[in-house]
Amino acid sequence: MIPVSVVTGFLGAGKSTLLRRVLRDPAWADSAVIVNEFGEIPLDHDLLAASEESFVSASTGCLCCVVRDDLTRTLLELLRRREAGEVPRYARVLVETSGLADPAPILHALMTDAALGATHALRGVVTLVDALHGAVTLARHPEAQRQVMLADRILVTKPDLAPVPEAAIRALNPAAPLGVAVHGAAEPDWLFAPAPRPADLPDWAARHTTGIGSIVIEREAPIPALALTLWMQGLAEQCGPRLLRLKGLVALAEQPERPAVLHAIGHMVHPLDWLDAWPGGNHHSRIVLIGERIPRHFPARLLAAIEAEVAAEAARRT
Numbered sequence: 001m002i003p004v005s006v007v008t009g010f011l012g013a014g015k016s017t018l019l020r021r022v023l024r025d026p027a028w029a030d031s032a033v034i035v036n037e038f039g040e041i042p043l044d045h046d047l048l049a050a051s052e053e054s055f056v057s058a059s060t061g062c063l064c065c066v067v068r069d070d071l072t073r074t075l076l077e078l079l080r081r082r083e084a085g086e087v088p089r090y091a092r093v094l095v096e097t098s099g100l101a102d103p104a105p106i107l108h109a110l111m112t113d114a115a116l117g118a119t120h121a122l123r124g125v126v127t128l129v130d131a132l133h134g135a136v137t138l139a140r141h142p143e144a145q146r147q148v149m150l151a152d153r154i155l156v157t158k159p160d161l162a163p164v165p166e167a168a169i170r171a172l173n174p175a176a177p178l179g180v181a182v183h184g185a186a187e188p189d190w191l192f193a194p195a196p197r198p199a200d201l202p203d204w205a206a207r208h209t210t211g212i213g214s215i216v217i218e219r220e221a222p223i224p225a226l227a228l229t230l231w232m233q234g235l236a237e238q239c240g241p242r243l244l245r246l247k248g249l250v251a252l253a254e255q256p257e258r259p260a261v262l263h264a265i266g267h268m269v270h271p272l273d274w275l276d277a278w279p280g281g282n283h284h285s286r287i288v289l290i291g292e293r294i295p296r297h298f299p300a301r302l303l304a305a306i307e308a309e310v311a312a313e314a315a316r317r318t
């Protein structure tokens, strides 16, 4: 039986950061990771650099709705390839859900599919809660509430930025063991220990905040750092709390040979990170925005206007 653990948590809670760290631990490197992202381009796949023993399989769309059957198919297909020697002989599977997934239908699929039940065993659900945004997120989004309610273990992330929102968590899940980790520095043996699970959980239908969509921006030409900064400020001012998440790989005009990794969650822009090289040889900037009722063309038009203004200002100075 292959153990399967589900790692969930709202947009930007730190799921990929945690999994990157887990895969670096030699005792956990022989893991297969299935990443599911809300958005049309799979960025996490590029950000979760896998080691030789581990590997990452990605899907986009909403895991709990559209590709629920996909998870079953993906797990069985991975197992077939493992048996055939086409992929490393992984010892377990870690499923990273999108931040907008309600885990209930995912658990249902894992617990009721006969072929899966004969080959895989659900280990448990680890839910990440961001200390900075957790209380507000839990108050506003049904997906986040269900992620906490269904957790076997809860890991509070970003405790370096804000206090642990214990009251909001305990109101939804009074019993699950709770840990705290900065930048994913949690103990995998604790996180993924087997959890006792009731045979039946009520109400499997997915719950979603209405009106959330994703917008992708792709650019061939590098973007000046000043234009990027002004764009993010403009977006935050115009969209306010409707902008839930922004992430991307960006070619900055000042240093286009390495991709800058961009992360923002609500108003909080995390410090830029850098990858050593462009994944897959594609040097285009690609940014995904997830938000509520943000006009589809607004972010790209705002960026184009700011870039033109920055270029005109630079020309005036020379």
Ligand SMILES: Nc1nc2c(ncn2[C@@H]2O[C@H](COP(=O)(O)OP(=O)(O)OP(=O)(O)O)[C@@H](O)[C@H]2O)c(=O)[nH]1
Binding pocket: 009, 010, 011, 012, 013, 014, 015, 016, 017, 018, 044, 098, 099, 157, 158, 159, 160, 161, 181, 182, 183, 184, 245, 247, 263, 270, 271
């Ligand atoms: N200060 C601080 N930042 C953190 C911590 N954990 C994660 N981050 C940052 O939070 C941002 C989002 O982290 P990710 O790991 O991409 O979050 P995610 O849950 O995978 O995001 P989605 O897949 O979009 O839902 C990144 O900039 C991380 O570096 C932490 O403990 N402290």
